[in-house]
Amino acid sequence: MNSLEQIAQFLHDHDDFIIVGHEGPDPDSLGSMLGLYFGLTKLGKRCRTVSADPLPPYLSWPGLDQIEFRGEEFSPGESTVIVVDCEPQRTGAISSGVLQAKRLVNIDHHQRGRGVGDLVYVAPEEAATSVIIYRLLSKLGISLDKEIATALYAGIVGDTGSFRHANTNSEVLRIAGELMDFGLEPARIAREIFAMQPLGFLRLLGFALSNLQTAQDGKLVWMSVSYGDFLRYGVDPEATDHLVTYARMLDSAEIAMVFREVSPGLVRLGLRANNVDVAALARHFGGGGHRLASGATLHGDLEELVSTVTSTAERYILTGEIDGRGN
Numbered sequence: 001m002n003s004l005e006q007i008a009q010f011l012h013d014h015d016d017f018i019i020v021g022h023e024g025p026d027p028d029s030l031g032s033m034l035g036l037y038f039g040l041t042k043l044g045k046r047c048r049t050v051s052a053d054p055l056p057p058y059l060s061w062p063g064l065d066q067i068e069f070r071g072e073e074f075s076p077g078e079s080t081v082i083v084v085d086c087e088p089q090r091t092g093a094i095s096s097g098v099l100q101a102k103r104l105v106n107i108d109h110h111q112r113g114r115g116v117g118d119l120v121y122v123a124p125e126e127a128a129t130s131v132i133i134y135r136l137l138s139k140l141g142i143s144l145d146k147e148i149a150t151a152l153y154a155g156i157v158g159d160t161g162s163f164r165h166a167n168t169n170s171e172v173l174r175i176a177g178e179l180m181d182f183g184l185e186p187a188r189i190a191r192e193i194f195a196m197q198p199l200g201f202l203r204l205l206g207f208a209l210s211n212l213q214t215a216q217d218g219k220l221v222w223m224s225v226s227y228g229d230f231l232r233y234g235v236d237p238e239a240t241d242h243l244v245t246y247a248r249m250l251d252s253a254e255i256a257m258v259f260r261e262v263s264p265g266l267v268r269l270g271l272r273a274n275n276v277d278v279a280a281l282a283r284h285f286g287g288g289g290h291r292l293a294s295g296a297t298l299h300g301d302l303e304e305l306v307s308t309v310t311s312t313a314e315r316y317i318l319t320g321e322i323d324g325r326g327n
C-alpha cells in the first residue's frame with residue numbers, strides 16, 4: 001500500500017484522469033468522485049468522471065451532470081483511472097475496462113485483503129472516502145470551494161448516516177464544519193440523501209416492516225422483499241439498500257439483515273450491526289464491507305437463501321463463530 005503523499009505526488013506528476021466509483025453509486029462514492037474531479041480540474045488536469053449506473057434522481061449537488069454513464073464498452077485508453085470508494089472489481093458494467101487501465105489508482109476505506117492497482121490507498125479507519133479526498137486535496141494544495149465542499153460534505157453525511165454511526169468522531173465533525181462554512185445547506189443535503197422517498201417506497205417499507213422476522217430474542221432481525229413485491233409496489237429494487245436501516249431500529253437488534261430479490265434469483269443481502277462484526281459474515285457469503293455495515297450478492301431461491309443466512313447468523317450470535325471453515 002502507498003502513502004497519501006505518494007498518491008498526491010503521482011496525481012501531481014500525471015495528467016488525463018478518469019475517476020470512477022462503485023456500481024449503484026451512493027453519496028460517498030459520488031462525493032469522492034466529484035470532490036476529486038473538481039480538485040484535479042482546478043489543478044489544470046484533464047479529468048473525466050464515469051459511472052456504470054445512474055445516480056439517485058433526487059440529488060441536486062453541483063457537478064452531478066458532469067458524470068458520464070458508460071456500460072461494458074468503456075475503455076480508458078491512455079487515461080489513468082482512479083477508482084474511489086470501492087475496489088476496481090466493484091465498478092459494475094465498466095469494471096473490465098477499468099481493470100485494463102494502463103495506470104490504476106485505488107483510493108478506498110472498505111476493509112479488504114489488499115487493494116488492486118498501481119497505487120493503492122485503503123484506510124478502513126476513515127469514516128468516508130470523502131474524508132480521504134479532503135486530505136488528498138489538502139496535500140495537493142488545492143483550495144476548497146463550494147462545489148468541492150458540497151460533494152465532500154454530502155459524502156460524509158451519507159457514510160456517517162448524518163453523523164449517527166460509530167464512524168463519527170470529533171475530527172469528522174471538524175472537517176464537516178469547515179466544509180459547511182462554504183455556505184452549504186446541511187438540512188437540504190441531509191433531506192436529499194435520507195428523506196426524499198417516493199410514495200411506492202414508503203408503501204413497500206410498510207409491507208416489509210409488517211413482515212419483519214426475528215430470532216434469538218430479537219437479537220437477529222430481518223426482512224425479505226421478493227422481486228414480485230418490488231414489481232407490485234412499482235419500486236426499483238436497486239434503489240432500496242437503505243431498507244436495512246429500518247430493520248436495525250429494533251431495540252433488541254444486534255444484527256439486522258435485509259434480503260432484496262433485485263431480479264429473479266439474484267438477492268442482495270444488506271447487513272448492519274450495532275456491535276457485532278458483520279463484515280466477517282458478509283465475507284462468508286462472498287461479500288464484504290465495514291465491520292458494522294456490509295453486504296453480499298447471493299444467487300438462488302429467496303426463501304432458501306433467507307433460511308441459510310439466518311441460521312448462519314443465529315449461530316454467529318450464539319457462538320461468535322461462522323462455521324468450521326473459519327472466516
Ligand SMILES: [Mn+2]
Nearest residue numbers: 028085129159
Ligand atoms: Mn464510502
